[in-house]
Amino acid sequence: MASSNDTLANSNNVNLKKWRVFLIPYFARGHLIPMRDFAGLLSANHPDIEPTMVVTPTPSLKPDIETVGIGKSTDSSAIDKAAHMARPGQEQVLQKYKPDAVVADVMFPWIAAIAADLGIPCIFFSGTGAFPILIIRFLLKMGTYLGIHDHVTVSGLPGPEIRMPVLELPTFVFENNNMQKPERVIKSWNDVFGYVHNVIEQGGEGETNCLRWLDNKEQQSVIFVSFGSQCYFKSAQLHELAMGLEESGQSFLWVVRGVDQSDKWIPEGWEERIANRGLVVRGWAPQLAILVHAAIGAFMTHCGWNSILEGTAAGVPMLTWPLAFEQFINEKLLVDVVGCAARLWEGWKRSTKETESELVPSMVIAHAVSRFMEPEGEHSSVHCKARELGAVVRSAMADGGSSMSDLSRLISDLINAMENKTCQ
Known part of the structure; x- marks a missing residue:
């Protein structure tokens, strides 16, 4: 029989719900490890968040190959192409388990639309920083014009002028396939609930x-x-x-x-x-x-x-x-x-x-x-x-530092969005 103190404790415990947040990393150690660390930060900073990493089993990609960098260098491009093949499986998992929110690697821009259909907030996790993302947004908007120049100058950023040889630009900014047309990528970046740039990773184990x-x-x-x-x-x-x-x-x-x-x-x-x-x-x-x-x-x-x-x-x-x-x-x-x-x-x-x-x-x-x-x-x-x-x-x-404060605000906004069932 419960005591009056137990009853009081239960009545004061307003939110017993665990918020299920799925995290979907790209198949590379440089993406897997920092997203794993971010999952740890989410759970450590809010006891009601239950993060779940969603990864691709080996047979779905190539025998004995799970991540870019494990096999031969020629395998990396094959795994990169496999990212597009993962879309149906990702959609199936999200529709089946219906998490309260999803954190997706920015390499999977289509997850924003899947999350929107489910009515859940989607956060893009970038393995790179805000500066290169801003540059890449600019380059994607230039589209085919990139190919007619030897150099490109990026305007609109504070600080010194950014001028780069076209040879040094990421090859994907020149690509124009149906899966990742530049306008679709930019739209997905604009439509998500939030954007997280990589935190300092733990580095993993290795030769000591x-x-x-x-x-x-x-x-x-x-x-x-x-x-x-x-x-x-x-x-x-x-x-x-x-x-x-x-x-x-x-x-x-x-x-x-x-x-x-x-x-x-x-x-x-x-x-x-x-x-x-x-x-x-x-x-x-x-x-x-x-x-x-x-x-x-x-x-x-x-x-x-x-x-x-x-x-x-x-x-x-x-x-x-x-x-x-x-x-x-x-x-x-x-x-x-x-x-x-x-x-x-x-x-x-x-x-x-x-x-x-x-x-x-x-x-x-x-x-x-x-x-x-x-x-x-x-x-x-x-x-x-x-x-x-x-x-x-x-x-x-450090505790109280700008990065940790930003994380706290993100978690607060995410909890509010999940409680109100909004993805905006």
Whole structure:
């Protein structure tokens, strides 16, 4: 028999409902991990939110392949095409289980319309930042006009003028297929309930011997070299990078990805020559833990958004080498707008298409690394700006910081929308 106190407690517990929020990530570690972290933030900041990750089983894509970056580099494009094939399954899941809200990767713009039909709020989750998204919106509106120019100038943004070679633009802004026509993509972005840009991820597990190796290095003496989980170099470029790191005379920690690459790129006797000051990690590495280590003095990066967030939060200056997707746009933000990074080389032909990019020779890499690692050298302002920005980012992520305050407001608005059964 319940006591009067129990009855009072039950009557005071007005909202016993658990709000079911489905999260649908794109098939790539750089998308899966941050969305998983966002799911954790949702549940940690509101006990009534019950997040559920909706992922695609292996057989739906390709045998033994679940995410971009796990198989050979040639498999990545196949998985990218599989994104369009996932639409019927995504719609079926949402209609069957009828969640109270959905958080969808921006790579799935059609989910906005599905959510609208169900009358539930849809939030787009972007694995990249607000700056590249603004640039991409501008480029999508230009449409076919992009193909008649060598460079494009983006207008309407505060700060310095953004002017980019067309070769460095994401290839998808030129595409015009029925699934993702530019006008449909932009409309879906405008119609959703909200938009979330990636938070700093936890980085996942990986090889930890490298952290012990770093423990024996002097402070800020090591350059960390990593190009993410989706980008690959040809053997010839790997060879030049290896030689460049050796010739720089600097200590380095290099993460080499790509199961479809043999060790033929390794120069003869190279591993023996660099044994005392260089370490190569093959596969996945705890990037965030590496970047915050006291021994790290610089970060050579492809400018993927996850890497930018982690490098910035760690206060580490970045040496940029973008390769694909929106990475060249991200580089513009780091180098030309914020000033916390420097380009590895200004004088080479670069492109989001690997076949159109020039080989970067070892002597250029060696020169760039040795100059960048000088704390009081020509890039001293970049080092200083990186430290300042790191403090700002950490403050934003702390309790009461701007990022956490934005998250609280988003959750409050989402709860209100779910209670009132509105998707606007």
